Amino acid sequence: VRFVRHLVASSLVIAFICAVAVFAGLGGQPGKPAIFCPHGCTPQSLGLTPGDPALRHLAAPASGHQPPGPDYANLAQTVVLGTAVAMLVVAVDVTARRRRRARRTRST
Amino acid sequence: VTATPDGTTSGGRWSVAPRRRLTPRARLDIGLDATLLAAYVLAYSFGFTGQEVHEWLSLALAAVLIVHLTLHWDWVLRTTQRLWRRGARRRLVWLVDLLLLVSMTLCVLSGVLVSQYALPALGVHLTAGSNWSHVHDLTAQLTLALVAAHVALSWQWVARVGRQLAARWSTVGRP
Numbered sequence: 001v002r003f004v005r006h007l008v009a010s011s012l013v014i015a016f017i018c019a020v021a022v023f024a025g026l027g028g029q030p031g032k033p034a035i036f037c038p039h040g041c042t043p044q045s046l047g048l049t050p051g052d053p054a055l056r057h058l059a060a061p062a063s064g065h066q067p068p069g070p071d072y073a074n075l076a077q078t079v080v081l082g083t084a085v086a087m088l089v090v091a092v093d094v095t096a097r098r099r100r101r102a103r104r105t106r107s108t
Numbered sequence: 109v110t111a112t113p114d115g116t117t118s119g120g121r122w123s124v125a126p127r128r129r130l131t132p133r134a135r136l137d138i139g140l141d142a143t144l145l146a147a148y149v150l151a152y153s154f155g156f157t158g159q160e161v162h163e164w165l166s167l168a169l170a171a172v173l174i175v176h177l178t179l180h181w182d183w184v185l186r187t188t189q190r191l192w193r194r195g196a197r198r199r200l201v202w203l204v205d206l207l208l209l210v211s212m213t214l215c216v217l218s219g220v221l222v223s224q225y226a227l228p229a230l231g232v233h234l235t236a237g238s239n240w241s242h243v244h245d246l247t248a249q250l251t252l253a254l255v256a257a258h259v260a261l262s263w264q265w266v267a268r269v270g271r272q273l274a275a276r277w278s279t280v281g282r283p
Binding site: 018025081082090 | 150155156157158175178181209210213214217218221236237252253255256259260263
């Protein structure tokens with residue numbers, strides 16, 4: 001019963017965030033096609049400029065064909081980026097903790 | 109007695125029994141959290157998964173995310189109620205978690221709205237605004253940074269559970 005209550009509460013919070021985003025018009029004018037397509041699209045085929053930030057996920061090769069297999073470099077890039085941020089946060093946290101401890105030791 | 113990510117012993121988001129005993133709840137937490145992390149890393153690596161897998165994986169991730177939030181709802185309520193009575197670190201963790209919730213929700217919402225495979229396969233055809241793909245792109249990058257920060261701020265708990273798991277596995281193989 002408690003789990004269900006918490007499930008309902010967390011779902012309501014998520015629904016509230018979604019509702020605010022939709023009603024705030026975050027998505028822009030409805031009816032326009034979304035700039036998103038599977039592998040193989042080119043900016044030109046979508047009527048966009050090559051540097052459009054919305055095309056980050058396209059990764060279309062010059063030939064316009066689907067890449068032969070999974071892009072391992074993309075996965076490695078995500079792991080490296082995430083790990084770098086995490087290590088930075090840990091470093092800051094550890095430093096702050098040490099400073100706090102040193103201050104406490106000095107005061108006693 | 110339970111240990112928390114902050115090193116206190118009065119119950120936290122995750123509970124871990126001291127020494128070498130992992131509670132079933134801690135096992136559930138670490139299993140679910142590791143799955144969520146791996147799923148998010150894969151879902152973010154769009155070039156690795158391709159769009160179809162990306163969409164289905166993200167939908168599954170959204171469902172598990174609700175379970176994750178539900179399991180820690182007690183912590184959310186407790187920390188929110190005592191927000192100004194706790195230390196600055198607790199407030200920072202709370203803020204990072206709140207931003208992560210908003211960012212990930214917007215990321216999933218915008219992903220659903222610009223879905224090309226998953227939703228049409230389920231018989232749902234949406235006409236989304238053109239900005240949703242920009243929102244998806246932006247929130248995905250923000251979420252990656254916040255997920256990393258979220259995990260990093262719990263590094264003590266992760267290290268402790270990791271040590272306990274390692275100890276458990278090393279004793280399982282012994283006669």
